[in-house]
Amino acid sequence: MTAAHVPDDEQIVRGWVDGGAEALEQAYRRWGSLVHGLARRAVGPHDAEDVTQQVFVSAWRGRESYDPASGPLGAWLVGITRRRIADLLRSRHRHVEVVTDREDLPDRGSWSEADIDDLITIYEELERIGEPQRGIILLAYVEGLTQREIAERLGLPLGTVKTHTNRTLSRLRTLLGGAR
Known part of the structure; x- marks a missing residue:
């Protein structure tokens, strides 16, 4: 892979399925920040x-079990992330430490397991939805850009960004069981 060539998702998947030498690195470059971001929100920066x-x-060792026909590689990796987060949270519950200082108390704003499950479900669905919808939602809700800024950055008409945002949010709302 040359510095100028950035493989697209299909090329990464082909390399992954074939066990190509650069496939793991390419997959990490493409989805590593997504996996790390989910883990960071769920378990904190140290364990992320x-x-x-x-x-x-785990994904590389079990790559034979990945079936491209069943869904995107990114969604498969998010599923593995969900299981690794759950494993870590279960192990934390088995090894509960006694809080001795007020500073060690968990932040009242910390996320519940239900919140973490919802977040992971959202990221899985965004991987399935694909572009440009995934990018629009991430730019809006992760990077905090306005719809006008997103339209300018992606070179899309503002109306298209608004339509994609509304449709995607409606789809996510339905996926999560309606407004909570």
């Missing part, structure tokens, strides 16, 4: 590195 590494090692 370990979860991310576990996800990609």
Whole structure:
């Protein structure tokens, strides 16, 4: 892979299925920040590195079980991420430490397991939806851009960005069981 050539998702998947030498690195470059971001939100920054590494090692070792016809590679990796996060959270519950300092108390704004499950479900669905919808939602809700800024960045008409946003949010709302 040359510096100028960035493989698209289909090329990464072909390399992944074939067990190509660069496939793991390409998959990590493409979906590593997604996996790490999910892990960071779910388990915190310290354990997120370990979860991310576990996800990609597990995925590579079990790559024969990935079926491109069943869904995108990114969604498959998010599924593995979900399981690794759940494993870590279960192990935390088995090894509960006694809080001795007020500073060690968990933040009341921390996420519940239900919140984490919802977040992972959303990211899985965004991977399935694909572009430009996935990018629009991430730019709006992760990077905090306005719809006008998203339209300018992606070179899309503002009306198209608004339509994609509304449709995607409606789809996610339905997926999560309506407004909560």
